[in-house]
Amino acid sequence: MDNGKASGLPEGAARVLSDVLAALIVLLAMGWALSFQRTLGLSLYPQQLFAAMLALTVALAFLTLPGRRLAVRRCVPWYDVALAVLGLVTLGYLAVRYPDLVLMIFARPPELWLPGAITIVLVLEALRRATGWALVVIILAFLLYALFGDVFPGRLQGRAQNWQMLSGYMAVDSNGILGLPMSVAATVVVAFILFGVLLEITGGTLFFTDAAMLGMGRFRGGSMKIAVLASGLFGSISGSAVANVVGTGVVTIPMIKKDGYPAHKAAAIEAVASTGGQLMPPVMGASAFLMAEFLALPYSQVVLAALVPAVLYYVALFIQADLEAARLGIRAIPAEDMPKARQVARGAHFALAFGVLIYLLFWQRYQPERAALWAALVLAGTSLVLGYGGTRPGLRALFGAFSRTGRAVVDILLISAASGFVIGVLNITGLSFNLTYLLVQVGGGSLIGLLLLSALVCIVLGMGLPTLGVYVLLAALVAPALIQLGVEPIAAHLYVLYFGMMSMITPPIALAAFAAATIARAPAMATGLAAMRFGWAAYVIPVLFVFSPTLILKGAPFDIALALVTATMGVWLVSAALAGFFRGPLSPGLRAGFALAGLLALVPAEAFAGGIWSDLVGTALGAGLMLRETLRVPDPGAQT
Incomplete structure (x- = not known):
């Protein structure tokens, strides 16, 4: 905790300055969205806007986020003020000089690599203050790979980059921090x-x-x-x-x-x-x-593609x-x-x-x-x-x-800028192709094997990262391997997003579950395990829409309608099996029957040859079990 003796910017002045910087970020975004630059007759690269907004963001981060997370400070220390000014000047310089600098990446002049190196350091430190060490460590690993990729063995070997060229490339190239x-x-x-x-x-x-x-x-x-x-x-x-x-x-x-x-x-x-x-x-x-x-x-x-899987997720819950x-x-x-x-x-x-x-x-x-x-x-x-x-x-x-x-x-904004480091390294070193090849090889060329491996990789890589960071990382590293084996591209991207987000409720690092456990004053691990049970649909549905895109609304209208009906039936049956209750308590045998019928009904008819029979058997078996329980317990004694 700051003892208040350090010199720096008083709290009141820092708050006013931070409010101005924060409002400017939004006003710049609004102006660009509404094409005010054209109204004013300005011809600007989009990257100039992004650099200006990142300048304001980095400065705001140093003014509002202490060096030690959760620390309380009565004034902004002089060194944080200096870092904020350095961020504004450096990224402001990149914004103004961008049209010239973007042509100098491979020439490696000091007027590019020096502000580029400063920008990398400032963005990573601001990111650490905002989100913690997890994403910073991953990005540092990628940057080190870019510098020393030639020492890695086998398919992981990459093209090593000169650090001066890498600094300029990351700072101004459209595949770097100012990218997509x-x-x-x-x-x-x-x-x-x-x-x-x-x-x-x-x-x-x-x-x-x-x-x-x-x-x-x-x-x-x-x-x-x-x-x-x-x-x-x-x-x-x-x-x-x-x-x-x-x-x-x-x-x-x-x-x-x-x-x-x-x-x-x-x-x-x-x-x-x-x-x-x-x-x-x-x-x-x-x-x-x-x-x-x-x-x-x-x-x-x-x-539209994401809608049905998300609705099924909430229906199950x-x-x-x-x-x-x-x-x-x-x-x-x-x-x-x-x-x-x-x-x-x-x-x-x-x-x-x-x-x-x-x-x-x-x-x-x-x-x-x-x-x-x-x-x-x-x-x-x-x-x-x-x-x-x-x-x-x-x-x-x-x-x-x-x-x-x-x-x-x-x-x-900091996560998005940092994501550019990952995309930049993948592009400049050839790592993207190598990882895709490696995942396909490890999966043995089998789609089922690759799906299981990808799910594990997504959950592990997603641990501790915010949603946007999870998606960017997995879309760059894992989704290409799935597409390589013939998965519909949008299904592949939704697949990695689902399993990346499941890291939020999957122990050992289940941030969402543990945050909820803190509020509830409940055991963290017990909460995580219960969350996995409640969220079971998100572990199953992505596999289904990979094999049959009808669940992401791709296919003939009749096939889509059939998939929606049987999937909803399957979700209901499996959820009852997990709860151990339908109209009344279910015996172990009945729970197994409900679970089997539900899983059969969940499998879309288009997933494999003869899949329609799986749907029919599961739906008929499930309907029979539901009818049996309804007749056995005609009045559950509560509203539904």
């Missing part, structure tokens, strides 16, 4: 985070929680279902599973425990619901936009919440604790902003960032007039959203 991840984060992600911040300021998040409570509170186990719905809604626009846990879990976890759920299960279901938000359109932890860029597909196509409530005898939320329908109806204007967003994205084909900005404008306008929950934000609060957004995107 930064392009998406600096435009699309900033716009959607602004929309999310405005939702919070105007009471939108409270509205969604109230709406979830009004819709689900009257059913058995309503608190658990509220957590699933609220966390899914909030998580679909949030960029972090852990942030989602912390943001909604402080409300939902105590509510679930109060209803009588064990603490570790209360924490587990919140962790799984929050993690699923990163897989749910429209934002998918910002990975949806980057996936569209990587695959050169319309954003709407990525969203919702069914388990319901069956757990029935098994434990947990009833509905008392009427006096429910919000009034008239009060919730006053927040209907929030739906208008989402309607505008969806209309502009899917019907008018607007760029995602422009659609998000127009939706944010509608949200701000309706909230100024109507408000929610007895409060109506003023103009000052709405203008404050710019600085709040700028602070909120620091982590994402």
